[in-house]
Amino acid sequence: MPIFNRKIHGGVHVPKNKDATKNLLIELLEAPKILYFPMSMHIGEDAKPVVKIGDIVKVGTKIGEAQGGISANIHSSVSGKVVGMETLPSFRGEKTTLLIENDGKYEEETLPLLTKNSSPEEFQDRLRESGITGKGGAGFPTSVKYDQEKESTKYLVVNGAECEPFSTTDHRVMVEFAQEVVDGVGLICDIYELEKAYIALEKPMTEAIASLENAILDSGREDIVIHLLDAEYPQGHANLQIEEVINVEVEEGKRPGHYGILQSNVSTVKAMYDACLLGKPLTHRVVTVTGPKLKEPKNLMVPMGTPVSVAIESCGGLEEGEILPINGGPMMGKSFENYDFPIDKDTTTLLFMDPKDLPKETPCIQCAQCIEVCPVGLQPVLISNSYKEDRVDLVPQLQSESCISCGSCTYICPARIPLLENIQALNNQWKEAQS
Ligand code: SF4
Ligand code: SF4
Structure with a gap:
C-alpha cells in the first residue's frame, strides 16, 4: 500500500523565524586547538579508526573508515597530530572518538578530480x-x-x-x-x-x-x-x-x-x-547557530569535530537564565545538554530556545487537526493514545511506522500534546518487540 495516499494539500503554515540569519554571510569558524571526531557522524555502522596516536594528519586525511554497506568515512578537518582515542559522548551517544591537535597550518590532502566523462x-x-x-x-x-x-x-x-x-x-x-x-x-x-x-x-x-x-x-x-x-x-x-x-x-x-x-x-x-x-572530502559544513537565547546568531562554516561550545562563543555566548538547546530545528530537532558535543555531518542548526516559551500539555479536545495536517495520512491522535494505553500491538493497524517525523501534528495540536514524541516512542517499542 502506498504510504503517500495524498499530496501535501494543507500542510502547516509554520512561522519561519529565519530573519535573524537569512541575510548573514557564512563566516568561517576558526578551528580550536583540539578537535573531536566521533566514529559515528552518520546512520549505519560506526567507522573504524585508521590512524593511531602520534600520526600526523592533514585537512582531508581519512581518519575513520566506513564499515559495512551503510556507513561513512570520516576525515580530519585540520592538519596536526592525533593526540588521543577515547570513548566520549556525542550527538549519537558514547562513541570511540579521535582527538586531533590542530597545528594551525591547514595543510591539505586532496583527491584526483573527476570529469563529466567519469562513470x-x-x-x-x-x-x-x-x-x-x-x-x-x-x-x-x-x-x-x-x-x-x-x-x-x-x-x-x-x-x-x-x-x-x-x-x-x-x-x-x-x-x-x-x-x-x-x-x-x-x-x-x-x-x-x-x-x-x-x-x-x-x-x-x-x-x-x-x-x-x-x-x-x-x-x-x-x-x-x-x-x-x-x-x-x-x-x-x-x-x-x-x-x-x-x-x-x-x-x-x-x-x-x-x-x-x-x-x-x-x-x-x-x-x-x-x-x-575540487577533490576535497567532506570536512566542513554550514551550521545556523541561532535562537532567542543566543546573543549573536550566525551562519558558520564549521570544521567538523569542533565542540558546540566554540560555536556558541563565536556567537557572543548565551543569554542568562534557563535554556533549551536543540540540535536541528524546532519541528524535527532533538534537545541536548552537553555543549562539549562535537559538531558533525548532521548538524544543520543549533537552536537555543527559552523553555518558558514552550506551552504545557492539556487534554485532547478531539479537534482532529492533527489528522488533517498529517502529510502521509496518519491519525496521530490515535497513535499517541495507543502509546499512552500501552497498545503497541496497534502499530500495524495504525501504520504508525509510516510516520516521517515531520512534527506537523505536534505543531498544530492546540492541546500541546507531544504527538511526535509519543509516536516515536511507540514505534521504538514496536521495533524492540520485533527484534
Ligand atoms: S509527525 Fe508523523 S504523524 Fe505527525 S504529522 Fe508528521 S508524519 Fe504525520
Ligand atoms: S490536534 Fe491535538 S487536540 Fe486535536 S485531535 Fe489531535 S491530539 Fe487531540
Whole structure:
C-alpha cells in the first residue's frame, strides 16, 4: 500500500523565524586547538579508526573508515597530530572518538578530480571515499543513494526547500555557492545522462531563486530547472517533494531510485561538487547557530569535530537564565545538554530556545487537526493514545511506522500534546518487540 495516499494539500503554515540569519554571510569558524571526531557522524555502522596516536594528519586525511554497506568515512578537518582515542559522548551517544591537535597550518590532502566523462561507478566511489552523507540532517550515506544504473535513471530532484524554521544553512549555500550547486547538478546530469534535474525551493526564497537562475543561465544548461513550491511544511521531505515536483508516488518499502529518480539536498550537492571537482572530502559544513537565547546568531562554516561550545562563543555566548538547546530545528530537532558535543555531518542548526516559551500539555479536545495536517495520512491522535494505553500491538493497524517525523501534528495540536514524541516512542517499542 502506498504510504503517500495524498499530496501535501494543507500542510502547516509554520512561522519561519529565519530573519535573524537569512541575510548573514557564512563566516568561517576558526578551528580550536583540539578537535573531536566521533566514529559515528552518520546512520549505519560506526567507522573504524585508521590512524593511531602520534600520526600526523592533514585537512582531508581519512581518519575513520566506513564499515559495512551503510556507513561513512570520516576525515580530519585540520592538519596536526592525533593526540588521543577515547570513548566520549556525542550527538549519537558514547562513541570511540579521535582527538586531533590542530597545528594551525591547514595543510591539505586532496583527491584526483573527476570529469563529466567519469562513470556512475567512479562517481559513487568518490562519494563513498569522501564520506558524504545527506546534509539535510538525516545522515544517510549518499553513495548508497547513487547506486544506480544510468540506463534506468532519468531525473534528479534537489531539495532546497529548507522548510525547518530558524535554519538558513541551505538558503545561504544557494545564495553564496549557486554556481557550485548548479555545476554539481550538471555533473550528476552528465554522468548519469539524465533527462532533467529540478531544484525545488519555496516561492518566498527570492534571493536564492535569483542566484540559482543566474547560475543556470551562466552554465547554459537547459536540463536544469527550478521548481517553486508553496511555503508549506513539510515541503522538504524527500518523497513528498518528489511527488510534488514530478508527480511520482514513492511506495512504502521503495526508494526514489526504484523509479529512476535521484534525490539530494542542495548542500549535499555542494559537498559532491567539492569532492568531485575540487577533490576535497567532506570536512566542513554550514551550521545556523541561532535562537532567542543566543546573543549573536550566525551562519558558520564549521570544521567538523569542533565542540558546540566554540560555536556558541563565536556567537557572543548565551543569554542568562534557563535554556533549551536543540540540535536541528524546532519541528524535527532533538534537545541536548552537553555543549562539549562535537559538531558533525548532521548538524544543520543549533537552536537555543527559552523553555518558558514552550506551552504545557492539556487534554485532547478531539479537534482532529492533527489528522488533517498529517502529510502521509496518519491519525496521530490515535497513535499517541495507543502509546499512552500501552497498545503497541496497534502499530500495524495504525501504520504508525509510516510516520516521517515531520512534527506537523505536534505543531498544530492546540492541546500541546507531544504527538511526535509519543509516536516515536511507540514505534521504538514496536521495533524492540520485533527484534
Ligand atoms: S509527525 Fe508523523 S504523524 Fe505527525 S504529522 Fe508528521 S508524519 Fe504525520
Ligand atoms: S490536534 Fe491535538 S487536540 Fe486535536 S485531535 Fe489531535 S491530539 Fe487531540
